[in-house]
Amino acid sequence: MVPLWLSLTWTVVVIGILIVYWFRYGPANYLWFSDIALIGSVVALWLESDLLASTMLIGSLLPELLWNASLVSRLLLGLRITGIVDYMFEPERPLHLKLLSLFHIPMPLILVWLVWVLGYDPRALLIMTAICWIALPLTRAITAPYRNINWVHGPGGEGVRQSTLHPQAWIALLMVALPVGVYLPTHWLLLYLFA
Numbered sequence: 001m002v003p004l005w006l007s008l009t010w011t012v013v014v015i016g017i018l019i020v021y022w023f024r025y026g027p028a029n030y031l032w033f034s035d036i037a038l039i040g041s042v043v044a045l046w047l048e049s050d051l052l053a054s055t056m057l058i059g060s061l062l063p064e065l066l067w068n069a070s071l072v073s074r075l076l077l078g079l080r081i082t083g084i085v086d087y088m089f090e091p092e093r094p095l096h097l098k099l100l101s102l103f104h105i106p107m108p109l110i111l112v113w114l115v116w117v118l119g120y121d122p123r124a125l126l127i128m129t130a131i132c133w134i135a136l137p138l139t140r141a142i143t144a145p146y147r148n149i150n151w152v153h154g155p156g157g158e159g160v161r162q163s164t165l166h167p168q169a170w171i172a173l174l175m176v177a178l179p180v181g182v183y184l185p186t187h188w189l190l191l192y193l194f195a
Contacts, residue, residue, distance in 0.1 A: 007045045053114035054124035064108040120194035125187040129179040
């Protein structure tokens with residue numbers, strides 16, 4: 001059901017991104033939920049897996065929509081909705097890294113198309129929640145605090161650290177907030193649209 005040209009093209013694009021990110025940011029960068037979805041999207045294409053495509057879509061659809069809306073509003077209106085794309089406007093960040101970050105545009109489209117073609121698997125909610133519960137403590141344990149990957153040190157970009165809550169309480173809050181505030185509404189939406 002998935003055209004070979006799409007699987008091949010997307011695989012080449014993703015491998016290129018992952019290689020550059022490995023040398024620029026290190027393998028810890030792959031713990032970003034968007035990078036997990038990026039890698040998962042390739043596997044879902046090749047396996048034609050409705051479960052994997054659904055899982056990656058639950059974990060990424062709302063954050064990717066926010067990323068895209070933030071980028072478009074900043075480019076077209078000069079309006080900063082969130083700080084999620086601030087790095088795209090840092091003059092010191094190399095252009096090629098900014099261009100690679102544009103994977104945030106086609107990835108959700110590919111995942112939505114896959115779920116439309118293959119169907120939505122409701123088990124994805126539990127699997128994405130499990131991924132979240134593994135990724136957040138792991139990210140906190142092994143990544144540099146200044147990177148603030150998945151916002152495990154505080155809401156916002158690099159260098160942000162919250163001091164209101166104990167670090168474990170902050171991680172626990174994220175482990176509840178993401179499944180309840182992001183994954184569950186996405187699950188309901190996908191059930192409505194594709195079940």
